[in-house]
Amino acid sequence: MGRFVVLIEFKEFSMDEWSEKGCAYGGALGAERIQKHKRIERSFDDCSRCIDSSRLAKHNIIAVGINTYLAVVEWDGLDDEHLIIVPTQHCSSSIQLDENVWDEMRLWRKGLVALWKEQNRDCIFFEMSRHVDSNPHVYIECVPLEQEIGDMAPIYFKKAINECEGEYMDNKKLIETKDLRRQIPKGFSYFAVDFGLSNGYAHVIESHDHFPATFATEIIAGMLDLPPKKWRKRETDEMSKQKSRAEKFKQLWEPYDWTKRLKNSEATSSAGSSSSSSSKR
Template identity: 25%
Template sequence: MTDKQKVLVCGDVKGNFKALFSKIETINKKSGPFDFLLCVGDFFGKSNIELEPYKNGMRHISVPTYIIGPNTEAEIKHYPDIDGCEICPNLTYLGRRGLYNSSSGLKIAYVSGIENSDAQVDSNAYNFNQNDVSAIRDICLKGQPSFRGVDVLLSSPWPQDITNHDPNEPQFKYQGSKLIAWLAAHIKPRYHISGLEDIHYERPPYRNQAPNGDSIEIASRFIALAFVNNTQKKKWLYALNLTPVDRTRLCDLAQRTTDETQSPYPLSLLNSQHSNQTDEGKNTQFFYDMDSKDHNKRSKNREGFQKRPRPEFDQAKCWFCLSSPDVSKHLVISVGTEIYLALAKGGLVEDHLLILPITHHASLSILPETVAKEMKAYKKAITKYYASTDRVPVFFERNYKTSHCQLQAVPVHKNQEPTLREAFEELSQSNNFQLDELPPRSQLEQIAPAGTPYFYVELPNGEMLYHRIRKSFPIQFGREVLASDRILDMSDRVDWKDCQLDKEEETELAKKIRNQFQQYDPAA
């Protein structure tokens, strides 16, 4: 895979889906293939009938497309309840806020909605506050003492003061967000893309600032795009050709251009800290087949009707990132460079294991190459470990109502291997969905683009079964198959909550499995 990534960005679509996707298809054939299309501003419009052919499969979106969230209350109904969810094939809602790490290494930070400057009022589906931008800053900087910046920042509003120090002295007016300016100053995007104003504006590049002023900082380019298919023929589509910032030579990042200006943001922004409040006493759960909970209560607006609750996931508080203060470290079996191994909480059997990336990646399908390589090494080690007791591993992942990649490994006796595929297929049919076999040597990232909910299982003989989740899905499906009377005969252990141990018992069990696994440990 080449380091160069070809990315398209566009402004407010406002329901003009046919014009957008027809244009993208033409450009992709002529100048592609492009890796992403990123959209800012108002994606949906008053009428969204043009999206129906793409939803029902009559038309195809040629480039994987990622959008951010609503900017008004009226738009909320058009978005999925789950962050990182697919609206239709090749169209994914990124979520309210976060950092998307592509498999190529691109870092795309995003924040949905418009600014709510009152930090004491909870943000909702169509606005953000200072806690939201602080959380994004923390996600981007976590574990990176030599943080360079991100590749792209997506925000619908413009940052406040962005036209400062532009020698062209633009005269147009715009609604700028001081919180977006604060975020941009801290995470240093190479490209910052915004919409909403129906203005095409490309600011000359500016050099980011360091608090102490003695480090080499990258340059940023701000690009605002107009509405799709606007009658004034203002530019609404832009192409980028990017090498991920962490794979770019420092001397290239430091190289200056003749039109470069000083930063439009005051240095004081770097010295201001927005506190990111956390919930005390939250009942968190660790290392199991995790169900994502919507902790937001239904609330009534001024007219008295109820808003639809929207699940919120804050990557800064991820329970499975090893650096999190909330992680259950007493369950950890092994720690590598990119991967760690832990006992599943409430496991089917004593050595039911989870293979997890150390830093935040949402699913197997988007793991960077170095992480995926170490994941394979741990799978081989686990296979050898189970083989020492005449057992074989079943690896499965449910990328649905989860937040952090969790590849589960459950051992079954080798004599059960011939019945595994039939058991998975029978239970899927009884739940009215189909498991498809993936071709040998196929790549999951090609079949399940980022944001695609899916269930994936790898059988001991190397067969890979896959289901693309479109609506609901039985949360305990993988456990239920393996706990059936045909395999482990443990029907009373389908639900992890029925299998919990207290912390002292978990600690002793982890110590036992750690000692048994040590001779196979890739990190030893």
């Protein structure tokens, strides 16, 4: 049987040309991948959470660690000490973070729990990881609560999660989290909540239309008896109010600021290196 030799003529295309001709040359899947890549690039360019972004509200930052930072929210939060813990580099969910970044985020939580305990307050941490395919920048929200309200928070959230998204779902509605990063598959949208340093709950979001972005804030606002404007729409607050909240919390945070130990350690290490270099001369 004879052999057939197929000659294929290759032609160089720009990214725009390739995206237009993707269906013809690479198939629908190729064009889809190119569009997804472009969306991801745009998400980096437009991100207001990345530490190097020109859009980052640096005046709201309380402290910066190695891979993460702590900041007050730029909107009128559920409390004057409503905060966010954010990885410095772009990542769309906690379950995709490297282990060292995840561990560092836990350090902020421990410090905040200790701070609010001194105020006789409890606290809640939650993550709303929606539309992960559009590559948002993940952050953990931190809200202090009066002790008696904090004691009731698990009951409120358990009930709300069990009643969300209708009756029939492919995934279990309520996941009692012991290790979130091993309980939720990567690439899934989800909601997760922890109560202080205790284990919490998670929920895989199957329908974004039936699981609102305001799910957690609406529950907390109800517990705190706050008006709907506190959770319905997050509008950027006046700059003066943002700065005032940040300055006040910086003073509160100072005794718990573990990043100062890092800076002192770096300074000591640098001084030791300089001394060693001088002695060799």
